[in-house]
Amino acid sequence: MHADSQHWRDPAWSGRLTLFLVSLLILLPTGYFAEFNPLVLLDKNSLRTSGHFLATFLPPAHSSEFLRLAAAAAWKTVAIATVGIFFALLIAVPLAIIANQALSISKIGRDRLCTLCQSFRYAIRWLLIALRSIPELVWALLFVRAVGLGDTAGVMAIALTYGGMLGKVFIEIFESSEPEATRALLRNGAGRMQAFFYGTLPACLPELVSYTVYRWECAIRASVIMGFVGAGGLGQQMELSMRMLAGAEVFTFLAIFVILVWIADLISRELRRILD
Amino acid sequence: MTVSLENVTVRLGRGSDARVAIDCMTLDFESGEQVAIIGPSGAGKTTLLHTLACAHEPASGTLLIDGLNPWTMNDADRHRQRGRAFLAPQAPPLPPRQRVITAVLAGRLPQQSTWQALRSLVYPLDAAAARDALAAFKLEDKLTLRCDRLSGGERQRVGLARMLLSNAPLILLDEPVSALDPVLGAAALETAQIAARQGNATLVVSLHDVNLARHRFQRLIGVREGRVQFDLRSELVTDELLAGLYGAELTLAVSELTLPDVDNPAPKMTRCF
Numbered sequence: 001m002h003a004d005s006q007h008w009r010d011p012a013w014s015g016r017l018t019l020f021l022v023s024l025l026i027l028l029p030t031g032y033f034a035e036f037n038p039l040v041l042l043d044k045n046s047l048r049t050s051g052h053f054l055a056t057f058l059p060p061a062h063s064s065e066f067l068r069l070a071a072a073a074a075w076k077t078v079a080i081a082t083v084g085i086f087f088a089l090l091i092a093v094p095l096a097i098i099a100n101q102a103l104s105i106s107k108i109g110r111d112r113l114c115t116l117c118q119s120f121r122y123a124i125r126w127l128l129i130a131l132r133s134i135p136e137l138v139w140a141l142l143f144v145r146a147v148g149l150g151d152t153a154g155v156m157a158i159a160l161t162y163g164g165m166l167g168k169v170f171i172e173i174f175e176s177s178e179p180e181a182t183r184a185l186l187r188n189g190a191g192r193m194q195a196f197f198y199g200t201l202p203a204c205l206p207e208l209v210s211y212t213v214y215r216w217e218c219a220i221r222a223s224v225i226m227g228f229v230g231a232g233g234l235g236q237q238m239e240l241s242m243r244m245l246a247g248a249e250v251f252t253f254l255a256i257f258v259i260l261v262w263i264a265d266l267i268s269r270e271l272r273r274i275l276d
Numbered sequence: 277m278t279v280s281l282e283n284v285t286v287r288l289g290r291g292s293d294a295r296v297a298i299d300c301m302t303l304d305f306e307s308g309e310q311v312a313i314i315g316p317s318g319a320g321k322t323t324l325l326h327t328l329a330c331a332h333e334p335a336s337g338t339l340l341i342d343g344l345n346p347w348t349m350n351d352a353d354r355h356r357q358r359g360r361a362f363l364a365p366q367a368p369p370l371p372p373r374q375r376v377i378t379a380v381l382a383g384r385l386p387q388q389s390t391w392q393a394l395r396s397l398v399y400p401l402d403a404a405a406a407r408d409a410l411a412a413f414k415l416e417d418k419l420t421l422r423c424d425r426l427s428g429g430e431r432q433r434v435g436l437a438r439m440l441l442s443n444a445p446l447i448l449l450d451e452p453v454s455a456l457d458p459v460l461g462a463a464a465l466e467t468a469q470i471a472a473r474q475g476n477a478t479l480v481v482s483l484h485d486v487n488l489a490r491h492r493f494q495r496l497i498g499v500r501e502g503r504v505q506f507d508l509r510s511e512l513v514t515d516e517l518l519a520g521l522y523g524a525e526l527t528l529a530v531s532e533l534t535l536p537d538v539d540n541p542a543p544k545m546t547r548c549f
Contacts, residue, residue, distance in 0.1 A: 188329075188383075189357075189359025191355075198393065
């Protein structure tokens with residue numbers, strides 16, 4: 001055994017090597033097809049342009065007039081995201097409750113589920129897939145056609161896409177939570193909604209809340225992006241600043257993004273602490 | 277509420293995992309009767325209680341509750357029947373963050389509308405009833421505590437307090453005192469029995485503690501391997517019968533027998549601590 005120890009080879013080594021080579025084999029062609037070439041960043045022209053732009057970043061714009069404008073824009077962005085998430089919850093929560101198999105009454109004591117209920121649950125999953133497969137930007141462009149430029153398009157776009165995302169994840173949170181409390185209530189004759197509110201929800205609430213707050217944070221970013229195509233808020237202002245190559249203003253806006261995300265993080269942590 | 281089983285067989289699991297948990301049982305429970313079910317671990321006591329609670333569909337045979345077969349009813353009627361039975365699992369699965377008062381008031385759910393249930397979450401509808409129920413099991417000081425702060429024995433008694441609020445005419449208790457010390461266990465069982473008698477409810481209790489069962493119940497049903505081994509008035513249950521029930525290798529004097537609780541581990545908490 002001791003004599004062999006120098007010749008010992010880790011049996012996991014060949015697997016590790018293969019995995020590395022396979023990832024390389026997959027990555028290189030995709031990089032090629034994505035036409036990704038980091039060298040363009042080092043091109044003289046682009047270096048000069050980005051250098052000039054970056055040089056204007058400092059000092060960040062901080063005139064009180066500009067800060068007031070930026071604050072109003074930030075508030076609008078947050079408002080769009082918040083209202084959007086509210087409507088997304090109105091879509092996601094009921095659909096996730098209906099699709100939750102653990103709340104099935106016909107299933108108690110039997111292995112089989114009624115085919116009609118089962119296909120209804122599948123239909124809801126497909127509806128959620130459809131909602132979230134269309135990016136919020138595309139929804140926004142569609143709604144800009146329908147309701148015109150403005151915040152309504154942004155709110156509706158967030159509501160639909162995020163409704164789909166929240167619904168999907170809520171279903172998964174419900175399904176992965178400890179089901180016994182809910183089942184025990186159902187066995188004792190509680191109704192579906194009663195079992196949900198007295199059994200499922202108390203077990204899942206912190207996770208639901210922290211995921212929703214995280215999605216709210218994403219919705220803030222999304223509402224910025226939608227600002228570029230016509231919804232109001234930070235995105236709109238930032239696009240103007242970018243177009244005018246006002247680096248100082250762009251830098252201030254970027255700082256505001258960081259602050260908003262930091263606030264979202266604080267809120268999430270605080271809510272989890274309260275719920276626990 | 278009268279309950280009867282007629283040649284009932286219950287299978288658990290599916291496909292190759294399926295096993296017979298209840299094997300052709302025939303039993304009758306009179307209205308207001310109090311019965312203890314004893315037998316070794318894995319004998320089918322829990323499955324039997326679940327079957328009485330309409331939580332397992334018999335593979336064959338007939339379950340009749342007040343003369344009606346719940347498994348020929350539609351889903352809604354059968355579920356209404358479930359609301360008239362109260363089943364307390366051995367380790368009540370209480371959501372860790374739920375307060376004790378909410379967990380106890382959940383016993384009222386089958387009698388409440390969804391709206392009332394929601395209102396009671398906003399502000400407890402009948403806190404006094406919850407406190408009285410807890411006081412009956414010496415837990416009144418735990419009213420606003422979170423369920424994950426309770427010990428195993430306290431959780432078990434919260435499950436029993438929930439029973440007092442259910443007003444169910446059929447009460448099924450699965451090892452209700454397994455986590456309690458003998459004195460507290462006997463007292464808790466007595467409280468449950470008095471409540472059942474007052475509500476004229478049929479009470480079926482599974483017990484590991486043979487002495488307690490003999491002492492507190494007039495009728496004992498011995499179950500082994502899914503079958504009824506005996507169904508007798510408790511004074512007719514001899515030590516030989518008990519030795520046969522728990523297996524021939526048993527050398528312990530059965531009158532001192534209190535089997536350890538092995539088939540029901542602590543509730544599994546995989547997440548949400």
